[in-house]
Amino acid sequence: MGCSMSSKSLTILLVEDNPGDIRLVRELLAADQNESFNLVTADRQETALAILDSQDITAILLDIELPDSSGLNTLLKIHANAPGIPIVVLSSIADEGLAVRSVQQGAQDFLVKGYVDAHQLTRSLRYAIERKRTEERLNHLAHHDSLTGLSNRKHFYDTLKNSIALARRHETKLALLLLDLNGFKAINDTLGHYVGDLLLQGVAQRLRECMRETDCVARIGGDEFTMILSDIYDEEDAAAATSKIIESIGRPFLVDGRVLDVGVSIGIGIYPTDADNLESLVRNADVAMYQAKAEIGVQNTYRFFSTNMNDRATEDRELLKELSSALSQGEFVINYQPQVDVKTGHINGMESLLRWQHPTRGLLLPAAFMNVLESSPLVLEVGWWVLLNVCRQGQAWRETAGTPLVLSVNLSPRQLLQEDFAEQVSAVLAETGLPPHCLELDISEHALWEDEECAYKQVAKLNQLGVRLALDNFGNGRASFYYLRKFPFHAIKLDRRLTQAASASTDGADMARAVIQVAHVFRMKGLAGGVETAAQLDTLRNLSYDDAQGYLYCHPLPTDAATALLERGQHLGPVAAA
DSSP, X not given: OOOOSOSSOEEEEEEOOOHHHHHHHHHHHHTOSSOOEXXXXXXXXXXXXXXXXXSOOSEEEEOSOBTTBOTHHHHHHXXXXXXXXXXXXXXXXXXXXXXXHHHHTTOSEEEETTSOOHHHHHHHHHHHHHHHHHHHHHHHHHHBOTTTOSBOHHHHHHHHHHHHHHXXXXXXXXXXXXXXXXXXXXXXXXXOHHHHHHHHHHHHHHHHHHOOTTOEEEEOSSSEEEEEEEEEOSHHHHHHHXXXXXXXXXXXXXXXXXXXXXXXXXXXXXXTTTOSSHHHHHHHHHHHHHHHHTSTTOSEEEEEOOGGGTHHHHHHHHHHHHHHHHHHTTOEEXXXXXXXXXXXXXXXXXXXXXXXXXXXXXXXXXGGTHHHHHTSTHHHHHHHHHHHHHHHHHHHHHHHHOSOOEEEEEOXXXXXXXXXXXXXXXXXXXXXXXXXXXXXXXXXHHHHHHSHHHHHHHXXXXXXXXXXXXXXXXXXXXXXXXHHHHSOOSEEEEOHHHHHHHTTOHHHHHHHHHHXXXXXXXXXXXXXXXXXSHHHHHHHHHTTOOEEOSTTTOOOEEHHHHHHHHHTOSBOOGGGGO
C-alpha cells in the first residue's frame, strides 16, 4: 500500500463539460483512502484558464473536446498557460496516436473514459505529479551549478544566445565578461577542496551583488566565471561594471577562520563591436582574458578585446592545416570502448572514439584538436570518414563474432544539420551492409537547439531508417525534457561528471536517479559514461541503470585489441579492467 504524498489535500482541476463524467470522476477520487483530493471543475477552456490564474492547482484532468476548444489545441493552450502543472488527458477517444501526440505536447498521461477505475485514476495523478516534480528538480539542477547556485555553462550559452538576439533586434550593445581567479589553485592545493569550495561560494555571492536584474552570472569551470551585461551604451559602461567586480573580489575573504586573498583577470568582448555572433564573441572575450592574465605582477586587471590579440587565431589556422593533412595522410585512427550491461557484464556495444596519430606529438585525444576541427567544414569530411569506417568495422565484427553489437558514433552539430545527412547515413549502411539497428548516433543537445527544425527533420528521417539515436552527455547541458518528448531517442547517456558525482554526494545521486527515472518513463535505455570505481558501479546498479562505460571496465582500445576482446567473448566484468 502506498503512502500519502502529502498531508495537505491535492487540488485537481477537472476540465470537463459532461455532468455525468464530472460526477464519476468525483466519485472515483472520493474512493481513494490514502489521499485527499479537492476537485475544482471548469466546463470550458476559458473558465479553466481563469481558474489557473486565480487558484493554486496541483494537477489538471483535461477533456480535450470542449465547447470552446477541440483536440490537441486544447492541450496546447492549457499547457502554455500552466507549464508547471502536470496534465492528465481524460478522453472519450481511444486513439493510440492521439495518446502519443498528447504526451509529446506536454501531457503526463492519457486515460480513456470508461476504462478507468478509482485506483488507475488516482495512481495516474500521483505519477503525473511525481514526474513533474522530478522534471522540475532535474531542470533546476541542469541549469544551475550545484556548488555556487549560479547559472551553469549551458544555461549561460542559452542566455547569451537570447541576449544577442535581443540586442540585434533592438540595435543595442552587450558586454561579455570572462573571469578567471588568480591564486585560487594554490589555495585549493594547500588548504584543500573544502576551503576552495567555500571560497568559490564567496566569490559567487560577491558576483551576485555586482549584477543587475537584467544581467546573467554563471560558473563555467573550476574557477572560471562569466557575466553578460545587457543593454550597455558603450565601453565605459562595461568598464564601470568590471571595476566594481574587481573591487569586490579584491577585498579579503574570511573562509573557515582564515583570511584569504584572491585576484581576478577579466576579458571583455562587446557585441556587435568585437563580434556579431556568439562563437566569435566568446572566443574574443577568452583571448582578452588570457591577455589580462599575462600581465606580470598584476593581481586584478581587465582587458577589452582588440584585433592584435589574434595570435591564438593564427595558431588555430595552422592547426587546421595540419588537420587537413592528417585526413589526407591517414593519420586519424578510431579507438573503441565497450558499453556493458551493469547486471550481466555483457558487452552490448562499442563507442567509437576519434584519435590523431600525430607524426611528431604522438597519439592526440580530441581535447587537443576537436574545438578547431568543429569550427571548420573539415569536420564534415572527418565525420564521414569516421562513420564509414565504424560501419565497416561493425559489419566485420558481425561476420566474425556473429553476435549483435551496437556501434555508436558521436555526431558534431555540423554533421546533423546537413540537409542530406540522413541520406548520407543510408548510403553508408548500404555500402557496408551494416543493419541500421546496429548503428547508434550520439547527438548533443547543442545540435538540437542550434537549429531545432532542421535537426528534427534529420532525426525523424534517421529514426525511419531504423538507426538508434541517443541524447549524449545528458545532465551536462540543460537536460531538456522538451527534447525527450519531441525527438525519438532510444537512449540517454549520463554525462561522466554526473556519473562521478552520483556516488560522491546526495545531490549527485539524486540527479543520477532522476535521469534514469526519466529515461525509463520515456522507454529509453539509460547508459552512464565515465565509470571508474566500483563504488560508482554499485551506485548505478542500485539506481537501475541499464548500461555503463568507463575505465573500470576497459580503456578505449585500438581496433585490433577491441577485436581480440570480442573474440574472447562478449562478457566483461570490472575485474577484467585491472
